[in-house]
Amino acid sequence: MPLLKAQPKQRKSATIQIRVEEDVKHRLDKYSEFIDSSPAYVVTEALKLLFNKDGEFKSWLGQHNNNNHEKTEGGALGKPRG
Numbered sequence: 026m027p028l029l030k031a032q033p034k035q036r037k038s039a040t041i042q043i044r045v046e047e048d049v050k051h052r053l054d055k056y057s058e059f060i061d062s063s064p065a066y067v068v069t070e071a072l073k074l075l076f077n078k079d080g081e082f083k084s085w086l087g088q089h090n091n092n093n094h095e096k097t098e099g100g101a102l103g104k105p106r107g
Contacts, residue, residue, distance in 0.1 A: 028074075029060055029074075038069075053067060
């Protein structure tokens with residue numbers, strides 16, 4: 026049974042560009058095929074899972090959020106500029 030469900034209607038999205046190892050790209054494509062969804066959906070859901078499961082990150086985010094929800098939800102990944 027897949028860990029991720031098939032892709033629902035797409036919500037507002039942003040574009041990111043990443044580089045991954047060839048093996049990761051191959052498995053991403055295969056997993057996308059397995060659940061009949063796009064690679065972007067798989068990456069999005071995997072990141073959401075990571076963010077929700079990492080208690081230390083949630084704690085850190087609570088201390089560093091400063092009502093800047095848009096940057097963490099739809100903006101670039103990584104440390105805030107400042």
